[in-house]
Amino acid sequence: MDTLFLERMLLLLSQGSFTTTYKYALLLALIDLNVEGAGRGGPVSSVTTRQLAERVIVLYWPHTRPYARRRAALRRLMASRPLTPHLRRAGRPKALQDAGRALLQSTTSHKRGRSQAEIVSKIADLRAAVRRIDPRADRRPHLAQRADPKGFERLVREVEWVLAEKPIPRLQVVGRLHEPFLYRLDWTIEQSKGRLIEPGLPKLTERALRDGSLSNALTLLPGVHERLVSLSAVLRPLIHRHWSDMVARLNALPERHLESFLFGASRASLAPVREPLWSLQGGRCFYCARRVALSDAEVDHVLPWSRLAEDGLENLVVACADCNSAKSDLLPGREAVLPWLGRPAAGLTRTSEATGWPLARDRVRSTCAVVYRQLSPGVPVWRGGGDVGRLTEDEQREILTALGRLED
Ligand SMILES: [Zn+2]
Numbered sequence: 082m083d084t085l086f087l088e089r090m091l092l093l094l095s096q097g098s099f100t101t102t103y104k105y106a107l108l109l110a111l112i113d114l115n116v117e118g119a120g121r122g123g124p125v126s127s128v129t130t131r132q133l134a135e136r137v138i139v140l141y142w143p144h145t146r147p148y149a150r151r152r153a154a155l156r157r158l159m160a161s162r163p164l165t166p167h168l169r170r171a172g173r174p175k176a177l178q179d180a181g182r183a184l185l186q187s188t189t190s191h192k193r194g195r196s197q198a199e200i201v202s203k204i205a206d207l208r209a210a211v212r213r214i215d216p217r218a219d220r221r222p223h224l225a226q227r228a229d230p231k232g233f234e235r236l237v238r239e240v241e242w243v244l245a246e247k248p249i250p251r252l253q254v255v256g257r258l259h260e261p262f263l264y265r266l267d268w269t270i271e272q273s274k275g276r277l278i279e280p281g282l283p284k285l286t287e288r289a290l291r292d293g294s295l296s297n298a299l300t301l302l303p304g305v306h307e308r309l310v311s312l313s314a315v316l317r318p319l320i321h322r323h324w325s326d327m328v329a330r331l332n333a334l335p336e337r338h339l340e341s342f343l344f345g346a347s348r349a350s351l352a353p354v355r356e357p358l359w360s361l362q363g364g365r366c367f368y369c370a371r372r373v374a375l376s377d378a379e380v381d382h383v384l385p386w387s388r389l390a391e392d393g394l395e396n397l398v399v400a401c402a403d404c405n406s407a408k409s410d411l412l413p414g415r416e417a418v419l420p421w422l423g424r425p426a427a428g429l430t431r432t433s434e435a436t437g438w439p440l441a442r443d444r445v446r447s448t449c450a451v452v453y454r455q456l457s458p459g460v461p462v463w464r465g466g467g468d469v470g471r472l473t474e475d476e477q478r479e480i481l482t483a484l485g486r487l488e489d
Contacts (some may be wrong), residue, residue: 085457086308089262090316092255092461094323095387095410101198102186103137103248105324110136111263112316115301115309124306127264130249130290130297134241138204142222145183145205148332185331195331199243207236241297242287246270249299250278250285255461256407256469264299351380351392357432358399367398368408368417368465377402383421385410389448393441394429407467412452414462415476422449422483450484453477 093104110133118125183205187198197205208219211228218228226233250270253261259278268289269279277284289295309316329336359378366373367381381400382391387410389396398421400408413421426442433440456472464470 083308084455085459086262086304087312088456088460089260090312091387092410093252094319095385096255097406097409099248099251100188101200101247102324102327103198103200103244104252105320105327106137106140106200107133107244107248107252108320109140109317112309112313112320115306116313118306125301126306127298127300130241130245130299131237133244133249133299134237137200137244138236138240139222141186141200141204142208144186145201145208147182148184184328184334186328188331200240203236203239207232238291242290245285245290245297246287254278255411256463256467258461258469258471260459260461260471261302263305264301266299267296351397353436354394354397354432354438355380355399357436358394358397361428361432362399366401366404367421368400368404371401373399373401379405381405381408383413383417384445384449384452385412388412388452389445391441391445391448393439393445394433395440395442395445404465407465408463411461411463411469412456412472414464414470414472415479416465417463418449418453418480419483422446422480446484450481453480453484 093108111128113136114128114132115125183197183201185195185197186201187196189196207225207229210232211219211225214228215224218224222233250266250268251272253259253263254272257272266279267282268285269277269282270285272278283289283295285295290297325336328334355378356375358380359373359375364372364375366378378399379402381398381404382389382396383398384391384396408417429440429442432438454477456477458472458474458477460472461469462472462476
């Protein structure tokens with residue numbers, strides 16, 4: 082049962098479908114509340130949207146400062162001549178002003194450029210307002226609360242609503258599959274027009290949340306409190322890493338390049354095998370079998386890179402952009418695994434000999450066996466297109482049998 086919990090947590094962290102950093106804040110807030118609750122004695126069985134909002138404000142508070150290193154780097158750049166095209170376009174004052182703002186934590190953009198995550202803007206606004214009352218009071222949330230109790234209360238309520246409307250009901254959705262592994266709610270929201278995330282539950286409205294006609298409690302599932310407390314030391318740095326990585330990516334900061342330089346799979350480096358694999362697959366996407374132009378074909382790691390840092394040909398296929406992005410970091414289900422394991426060896430071996438690219442057949446297959454053997458049934462797997470399902474016991478057996486047959 083604990084592997085299922087960890088699998089879900091890792092999947093949640095690596096999922097790319099979030100447009101803001103809210104999920105990281107929400108997870109850390111949940112962990113904090115559980116760890117603190119444990120300290121006050123007694124296990125925590127539920128937390129409220131308000132408690133989460135208060136914690137989330139504490140977490141984002143320091144993020145609303147300007148990022149000093151970016152500012153310094155920009156000053157150096159601007160002192161240099163000639164100006165970079167970006168700075169020339171942006172104009173010096175504008176660029177410096179941007180560098181003085183908080184780092185972006187949202188991928189959404191509007192006509193005038195990229196927009197900031199709502200929660201970050203709201204905190205930054207309150208900090209600015211509080212500074213006008215007392216220049217030192219914006220340093221910490223509790224000082225700001227003392228300086229401007231009404232403004233602070235408004236902030237808590239606004240952040241609470243953003244959390245209730247956005248990350249809280251969406252956190253446990255993978256693809257289109259909603260599978261709670263942390264908490265249950267008494268209400269739901271629309272995932273898309275007319276389609277509730279949890280059909281049968283009342284739809285959340287701000288009024289219902291405020292007047293208490295819908296519960297503001299997240300009921301933790303059995304065992305979740307114990308797991309969050311015992312795993313907090315492992316989860317916290319992991320969440321910090323993912324969060325920083327997303328912010329680095331959103332703000333085009335060099336930290337991201339450093340990490341991908343040290344540990345990442347570079348897409349460019351897979352270029353030499355793209356064409357041979359594409360030819361082997363007859364110019365079709367491995368997963369959906371649609372024709373794909375060589376220029377649109379993407380090399381995909383069948384066992385995701387996050388799980389097995391293996392570039393050997395055995396772990397690579399060519400896929401269309403749709404399949405590649407839908408599959409993302411998900412493990413493939415039987416629909417993709419069985420054809421993949423059944424791929425004729427001769428073509429791959431030939432390609433490996435012709436290009437000098439390693440095949441890594443044994444390593445990939447033995448890892449595959451280890452991974453699928455230790456998965457708990459119920460773990461989300463990719464079934465093709467936007468379809469995400471749960472791994473069944475039969476399916477697991479079928480995959481392991483196929484692997485066993487190949488070993489003989
Ligand atoms: Zn495809």
